[in-house]
Amino acid sequence: MPTMPTSAFTLRDPVYPADAEAIARVRSAADPSWPVTAEQVLHYHTHRDQNLFDTEVLAEQGGCVVAAGSIGHDTFSHEEWRYWGHLNVHPDFRGQGIGAALYDELLRWVQARGAREIRTMLSDLPHDAPGVRFLTARGFVPAWERYESSLHTRDVDLHAFGPLLERVAAGGIALKSLAELVGDPERNRWLYELDWILFQDVPMGLTLTRRTFEQWVREELDDPTLRPELSFVAIDPGRSDPLTGPYIGYSTIGWNPAGGYAYIGITGVLREYRGRGIAKALKVAAMRSLAAAGGGEIKTFNDSPNKAMLRMNEALGFRRTATRTRYELRLDGQE
Incomplete structure (x- = not known):
C-alpha cells in the first residue's frame, strides 16, 4: 500500500x-x-x-x-x-x-x-x-501473559525421539492423523467431547463457555488453515468411552499461509493417561510429518502458568520468541 x-x-x-x-x-x-x-x-x-x-x-x-x-x-x-x-x-x-x-x-x-x-x-x-x-x-492494564515459542524442524534431531514413540506404542497407544481418521463416522463427535474436556484443564485465566457441536466443527475442523495430515489423535483401542470413544488425546497443527509457518492449536491428553509421554509423542509425530513434507517453522503458545507444557516444549527444542499480554479495561469502575 x-x-x-x-x-x-x-x-x-x-x-x-x-x-x-x-x-x-x-x-x-x-x-x-x-x-x-x-x-x-x-x-x-x-x-x-x-x-x-x-x-x-x-x-x-x-x-x-x-x-x-x-x-x-x-x-x-x-x-x-x-x-x-x-x-x-x-x-x-x-x-x-x-x-x-x-x-x-x-x-x-x-x-x-x-x-x-x-x-x-x-x-x-x-x-x-x-x-x-x-x-x-x-x-487498559496487563492481566495475563502467554508465551510464544518456536522451532524449525531442521534444527531438531527428530530421530532422537524414536524411543519415545516406541515406548508409547508399546503401551498400547496408537497415533493417527486427522486425515487418516476422516472416514470414522464418530471422529468429529469424539473430538468435540475430547476438546472440551482437555480445554478445561488448560490454565488460560478464563471461565470457559462451550460452543455447540456445529459451531465447533465450523471453527476448528473446517478452518482452512488446519493441516489434518499434521494433526494427530492418540487412541487407546481397548477403551470405549461413551463421550470420547477410544480417543484419549490429540494435537492440532495449523498452517499460516501468509506467514509461511505452522502453529500448534491444542495439545492435551486425558488425566488418567498423563505421565506416559503421550502428549510429547503427539507433538513429535506432527514434527516428523512436517519434516517429511518439506519442513518448516512451528510456533506454539502457552499461558504462563502452564509449566508442564512449557517444560515439554523446551525439551522438544522450542525457544521463547515473544510474550503476548492480555490487556483488560474495566468500564464499570471495578478492579
Missing part, C-alpha cells in the same frame, strides 16, 4: 467479500508476526457464531482501506457484558487520529450494550509497541 498524503478519512461498515483483501492487507501490515489472508478473513466472517454479538468498522482514506477494527463477544469465554476487540491501523497511516476514531466508534457500540469489560492482546514485539502505548493511555 503506497503512503498517501494526509487527508480526511471516513468510517464505514465492511462489505463482504469485496473488502476481505483490503482487511487482510491492513491486518498483516499492522501485525507482521501473524499475517492473514483474505480467505481467513472471509472464513471468520462467514463461520462466526451468529448468536454472539460482533461488529466491524473500517477507516477509508483516499479510496483505500487504511484501518480495520472489530469488537464482539468472546467465543471461548462468553459473558454478555464482556467483549474482545482488535484494532489495526496500517503503519503508513498512523498519527492522524484514525485509530482513536475507530476505537471511539467501537467503544460506543459496546457501551450502548452495557459493556463492563473489554479485552485484547498484544505482544512485546517492536511492531506492537505503539498499540501498547495506545491501550495504556486509555486505561
Whole structure:
C-alpha cells in the first residue's frame, strides 16, 4: 500500500467479500508476526457464531482501506457484558487520529450494550509497541501473559525421539492423523467431547463457555488453515468411552499461509493417561510429518502458568520468541 498524503478519512461498515483483501492487507501490515489472508478473513466472517454479538468498522482514506477494527463477544469465554476487540491501523497511516476514531466508534457500540469489560492482546514485539502505548493511555492494564515459542524442524534431531514413540506404542497407544481418521463416522463427535474436556484443564485465566457441536466443527475442523495430515489423535483401542470413544488425546497443527509457518492449536491428553509421554509423542509425530513434507517453522503458545507444557516444549527444542499480554479495561469502575 503506497503512503498517501494526509487527508480526511471516513468510517464505514465492511462489505463482504469485496473488502476481505483490503482487511487482510491492513491486518498483516499492522501485525507482521501473524499475517492473514483474505480467505481467513472471509472464513471468520462467514463461520462466526451468529448468536454472539460482533461488529466491524473500517477507516477509508483516499479510496483505500487504511484501518480495520472489530469488537464482539468472546467465543471461548462468553459473558454478555464482556467483549474482545482488535484494532489495526496500517503503519503508513498512523498519527492522524484514525485509530482513536475507530476505537471511539467501537467503544460506543459496546457501551450502548452495557459493556463492563473489554479485552485484547498484544505482544512485546517492536511492531506492537505503539498499540501498547495506545491501550495504556486509555486505561487498559496487563492481566495475563502467554508465551510464544518456536522451532524449525531442521534444527531438531527428530530421530532422537524414536524411543519415545516406541515406548508409547508399546503401551498400547496408537497415533493417527486427522486425515487418516476422516472416514470414522464418530471422529468429529469424539473430538468435540475430547476438546472440551482437555480445554478445561488448560490454565488460560478464563471461565470457559462451550460452543455447540456445529459451531465447533465450523471453527476448528473446517478452518482452512488446519493441516489434518499434521494433526494427530492418540487412541487407546481397548477403551470405549461413551463421550470420547477410544480417543484419549490429540494435537492440532495449523498452517499460516501468509506467514509461511505452522502453529500448534491444542495439545492435551486425558488425566488418567498423563505421565506416559503421550502428549510429547503427539507433538513429535506432527514434527516428523512436517519434516517429511518439506519442513518448516512451528510456533506454539502457552499461558504462563502452564509449566508442564512449557517444560515439554523446551525439551522438544522450542525457544521463547515473544510474550503476548492480555490487556483488560474495566468500564464499570471495578478492579
